[in-house]
Amino acid sequence: MKIRIGIAGYGNLGKGVECALTKTDDMELVGVFTRRAPESLTTKTNAPVFHMDEAKNMTDAIDVMILCGGSANDLPRQTAEMAEYFNVIDSFDTHAKIPEHFERVDGVCRKSGKIAVISAGWDPGMFSLNRLLGQAILPEGNDYTFWGKGVSQGHSDAIRRIKGVADGKQYTIPVEEALNRVRNGENPTLTTRQKHIRECFVVPEEGADLAAIEEAIKTMPNYFADYDTIVHFISQEELDRDHSGIPHGGMVFRTGKTGLNNEHSHVIEYRLKLDSNPEFTAGVLVACARAAYRLGKEGEVGCRTIFDIAPAYLHPSDPRELRQKLL
Amino acid sequence: MKIRIGIAGYGNLGKGVECALTKTDDMELVGVFTRRAPESLTTKTNAPVFHMDEAKNMTDAIDVMILCGGSANDLPRQTAEMAEYFNVIDSFDTHAKIPEHFERVDGVCRKSGKIAVISAGWDPGMFSLNRLLGQAILPEGNDYTFWGKGVSQGHSDAIRRIKGVADGKQYTIPVEEALNRVRNGENPTLTTRQKHIRECFVVPEEGADLAAIEEAIKTMPNYFADYDTIVHFISQEELDRDHSGIPHGGMVFRTGKTGLNNEHSHVIEYRLKLDSNPEFTAGVLVACARAAYRLGKEGEVGCRTIFDIAPAYLHPSDPRELRQKLL
Numbered sequence: 001m002k003i004r005i006g007i008a009g010y011g012n013l014g015k016g017v018e019c020a021l022t023k024t025d026d027m028e029l030v031g032v033f034t035r036r037a038p039e040s041l042t043t044k045t046n047a048p049v050f051h052m053d054e055a056k057n058m059t060d061a062i063d064v065m066i067l068c069g070g071s072a073n074d075l076p077r078q079t080a081e082m083a084e085y086f087n088v089i090d091s092f093d094t095h096a097k098i099p100e101h102f103e104r105v106d107g108v109c110r111k112s113g114k115i116a117v118i119s120a121g122w123d124p125g126m127f128s129l130n131r132l133l134g135q136a137i138l139p140e141g142n143d144y145t146f147w148g149k150g151v152s153q154g155h156s157d158a159i160r161r162i163k164g165v166a167d168g169k170q171y172t173i174p175v176e177e178a179l180n181r182v183r184n185g186e187n188p189t190l191t192t193r194q195k196h197i198r199e200c201f202v203v204p205e206e207g208a209d210l211a212a213i214e215e216a217i218k219t220m221p222n223y224f225a226d227y228d229t230i231v232h233f234i235s236q237e238e239l240d241r242d243h244s245g246i247p248h249g250g251m252v253f254r255t256g257k258t259g260l261n262n263e264h265s266h267v268i269e270y271r272l273k274l275d276s277n278p279e280f281t282a283g284v285l286v287a288c289a290r291a292a293y294r295l296g297k298e299g300e301v302g303c304r305t306i307f308d309i310a311p312a313y314l315h316p317s318d319p320r321e322l323r324q325k326l327l
Numbered sequence: 328m329k330i331r332i333g334i335a336g337y338g339n340l341g342k343g344v345e346c347a348l349t350k351t352d353d354m355e356l357v358g359v360f361t362r363r364a365p366e367s368l369t370t371k372t373n374a375p376v377f378h379m380d381e382a383k384n385m386t387d388a389i390d391v392m393i394l395c396g397g398s399a400n401d402l403p404r405q406t407a408e409m410a411e412y413f414n415v416i417d418s419f420d421t422h423a424k425i426p427e428h429f430e431r432v433d434g435v436c437r438k439s440g441k442i443a444v445i446s447a448g449w450d451p452g453m454f455s456l457n458r459l460l461g462q463a464i465l466p467e468g469n470d471y472t473f474w475g476k477g478v479s480q481g482h483s484d485a486i487r488r489i490k491g492v493a494d495g496k497q498y499t500i501p502v503e504e505a506l507n508r509v510r511n512g513e514n515p516t517l518t519t520r521q522k523h524i525r526e527c528f529v530v531p532e533e534g535a536d537l538a539a540i541e542e543a544i545k546t547m548p549n550y551f552a553d554y555d556t557i558v559h560f561i562s563q564e565e566l567d568r569d570h571s572g573i574p575h576g577g578m579v580f581r582t583g584k585t586g587l588n589n590e591h592s593h594v595i596e597y598r599l600k601l602d603s604n605p606e607f608t609a610g611v612l613v614a615c616a617r618a619a620y621r622l623g624k625e626g627e628v629g630c631r632t633i634f635d636i637a638p639a640y641l642h643p644s645d646p647r648e649l650r651q652k653l654l
Binding site for chain 2: 016019020022023024044045095098099102119124126128129131132133135136137138139140183185256258259260263264265266267268269270271272273274275276279280282283284287290305306307308309310311312314315316319320322323324326327
């Protein structure tokens with residue numbers, strides 16, 4: 001008997017979950033739920049499509065609902081609503097609002113008797129886990145998180161809002177020198193500018209003032225002003241040809257000292273190099289769905305994050321086999 | 328009220344645990360237990376020393392006993408014995424015998440009502456955890472584990488047993504080309520020789536036959552024959568001056584494909600660069616001791632590994648704070 005999964009929301013992340021499920025032996029996709037007209041949507045695997053409102057009539061058919069909406073508008077409401085009916089997983093990534101989101105979803109779960117895993121993915125998610133583990137093992141030390149090379153959706157959107165810009169994409173890139181200093185255990189104090197470069201590929205509208213666009217990007221507060229920013233003007237064809245992917249990644253470091261006189265240095269580095277940000281995130285969500293299902297079977301109730309899940313729950317093999325083969 | 332820790336065994340690892348405890352705010356060292364004459368031993372922090380046989384009379388004074396003996400002779404017996412009286416942590420690292428060790432310790436714990444965490448450290452330990460997580464997130468892919476650059480105690484011992492060798496040390500070194508191929512997502516199939524180099528620093532006895540020593544090392548089955556091995560002859564002074572440390576480390580990779588047609592590649596890399604192998608291992612043991620104490624307080628009983636512990640148990644902060652600051 002396989003774990004029966006529903007996908008709520010069918011953008012890049014929802015499609016990623018659909019693909020990720022084809023790589024599991026213990027899970028199956030029951031259907032995709034959308035707020036659009038179901039008949040307007042064709043899924044990659046021909047999975048059935050239902051209207052979002054139908055979900056609550058399908059509680060007997062679905063073990064875990066994976067929410068694939070956005071953190072700004074969808075998840076703050078949707079995760080809690082769905083947790084009335086299903087075990088739920090989301091990738092809520094507005095870091096500052098995670099505690100409040102957690103409390104809300106936890107409250108619903110404790111009434112409905114369901115399990116939720118929120119803020120799953122890689123940051124929040126695997127990066128968070130590595131920050132926690134690094135601090136636990138090396139209490140005296142420093143944390144460093146670098147992002148990229150990868151596409152930042154928020155910064156790409158910001159570029160596209162500038163007058164005279166037809167299209168554009170922004171890459172966040174870690175500064176190699178900063179990475180090397182951290183890897184060498186120098187424990188540097190790094191400014192925003194010293195950690196990341198921002199590289200922009202911009203398609204100007206015909207006759208646009210390129211100098212004005214470049215100036216508008218480089219001086220934009222919060223988004224670009226605190227960084228060294230490189231702007232390239234290219235054609236729409238070039239943008240579509242060379243920059244249509246959604247790669248991302250980055251590194252979490254913990255550098256620390258041990259010994260009675262701090263005489264020994266240690267560097268822990270966790271690094272991701274991802275061709276597809278949403279498909280990797282989907283892999284984490286699916287593993288968390290497995291964990292939620294198993295925790296639910298054991299009678300557990302309430303909201304969880306990756307911090308609260310014993311790792312064995314994420315892997316399809318049983319604990320005995322894991323000890324034998326992976327420990 | 329702090330978590331009260333005992334250390335059983337006072338070699339490099341025991342000293343590492345003693346140092347690691349000075350970096351925690353929530354734990355204190357009650358004493359070191361030894362099979363030697365207690366008065367013959369002075370600890371780095373002036374912690375009291377007791378004979379190992381006294382431990383069982385101190386069950387009221389100690390919450391968790393951290394076993395710091397060797398996997399070959401001490402732990403197979405000692406962990407189970409101590410688990411009759413204490414929550415216990417060990418770093419048992421004979422991979423093939425872990426299942427049997429687990430069952431034995433689990434059996435004792437279930438009678439005594441204690442918690443054990445076995446095979447904690449970095450391999451087994453953090454490396455194992457990363458193998459598990461990588462497979463769970465990217466089910467279609469390959470695992471690679473590299474060790475080094477670091478000192479292998481077993482190989483150093485093997486060198487010292489050769490006729491004409493006064494002293495010696497062996498470093499295991501990952502082959503850079505192999506690392507690069509894995510990092511590039513090439514998913515190579517690698518032979519033993521392609522993954523690691525072995526570099527030996529040997530102090531010959533006076534008048535020894537250097538060519539014969541080099542030949543004996545390079546052709547030694549299991550230890551060196553399957554590797555490219557470099558042998559340097561140096562003086563005892565040079566060995567003591569340049570090779571007295573116990574550095575180690577390595578990398579665990581998971582490389583995998585996602586997408587309906589495997590069109591996207593991903594690389595996860597977990598890397599350790601450690602100045603002191605035993606002191607880093609000690610950091611993991613101490614974090615696991617915190618987890619064991621907390622699990623015990625919740626009424627949990629039995630043997631665990633890093634696979635079975637929700638990460639939040641390892642960190643001193645409470646879950647609410649962890650969500651706020653690290654997620």
